[in-house]
Amino acid sequence: MSDFYTLAVESSCDETSAAILNHQKVVALVTATQAVHEQYGGVVPELASRAHQSNIVPVVSAVFQKANLTLQDMHLLAVTEGPGLMGALHVGVAFMKSLSMASGKPLVGVNHMKGHVLAHCIQGQYEKEIQFPFACLTVSGGHTQIVLVETSTDLKVVSTTLDDAAGEALDKGAKLLGLPYPGGPMVDRLSKEGNPKAFAFAVPKKKDNDFSFSGLKTSLLYFIQAQTKTNPNFIQENIHDLCASYQNAVVQYLMDQFFRIVKEYNVKDIALAGGVSANSLLRSEFQKRGVEKGYQTFIPQFEYCTDNAAMIGISGYFEYLKNPVARNIVPKPRMAI
Ligand code: KG4
Ligand code: ZN
DSSP: OOOOEEEEEEOSSSEEEEEEEETTEEEEEEEEEOGGGGGGTSOOHHHHHHHHHHHHHHHHHHHHHHHTOOGGGOSEEEEEEESSOHHHHHHHHHHHHHHHHHHOOOEEEEEHHHHHHHGGGOBTSSSSOOOSSEEEEEEOSSOEEEEEEEETTEEEEEEEBSSSOHHHHHHHHHHHTTOOSSHHHHHHHHHTTSOTTSSOOOOOOTTSSSBOOHHHHHHHHHHHHHHHHHOTTHHHHHHHHHHHHHHHHHHHHHHHHHHHHHTTSOOSEEEEESGGGGOHHHHHHHHHHHHHTTOEEEOOOHHHHSSOSHHHHHHHHHHHHHOOOOOOOOOOTTOOO
């Protein structure tokens, strides 16, 4: 098979990332994370756009260097079109439009959430490749979705969140515990020395097919407010147990919902995607319950869990194979799958 190179760029939130793929294989991936937001306790959109502007040229140059290829070698360009922060998306879209105009190479716009799901189709990461149809639980800072993937271009959201996303619930919970942003990875680390059954937090009733996380966060807030009234050091003295119990509530709720809903669909392969799939408890629970129920489970490598351009490259490649017609690409902050 002759080579088919795709250059992809992702800039929807706080990661500036570029990747080069050859068909479905990643040749090189370079991701610059923006540390500037830490001091503000969340992503500051204007600062994200500025950081993308200064990162994008060095990141794209680095990916060409790493792959030992040039723009002339590319067959296709792909960029995240949405959803995401307007200013952040603009930087990637404007940059890739310019590259496309200057080089005459075709450009495709990619949905970021499709990207998270289709990252499983990147070849070389699993011993056995994922098969369609499959079901994917996407858990990130902004989204919680169960996606039914019929083919590489036919994706259907069958469940979503009514309020906070799973990652948001972890980040906001961490903030209540006085932990720095983003709290998810820190909660994961501190939980390792805590008791997941030390405290109980309220999770929603499991009859609806959509998720809801805002009650869980409020339950943590009321609990620590009550406890710190009698012991001002309650959080510091119990931080490991608090993290472990809160994380456990989020993960068990996610898993109960996912496995109950996915039973309704005829799939053999199930997958995890998005930044929260880096969580160690979620990974082990997904694996354990999946195997118990007879599914083949797919959990991406860490670099393909969080925001990255390789997932944009694979989705753009599939999109282009199906419909190689050029269309105007504009940032779509609220783009749906
Ligand atoms: O997909 P992602 O990189 O960005 C988008 O939101 O699109 O996901 C980021 C989210 C954040 O909420 C972060 O706290 C969470 O993923 N996260 C984790 C872990 N690593 C990242 N949450 C729990 N445990 C982790 N190890
Ligand atoms: Zn994401």
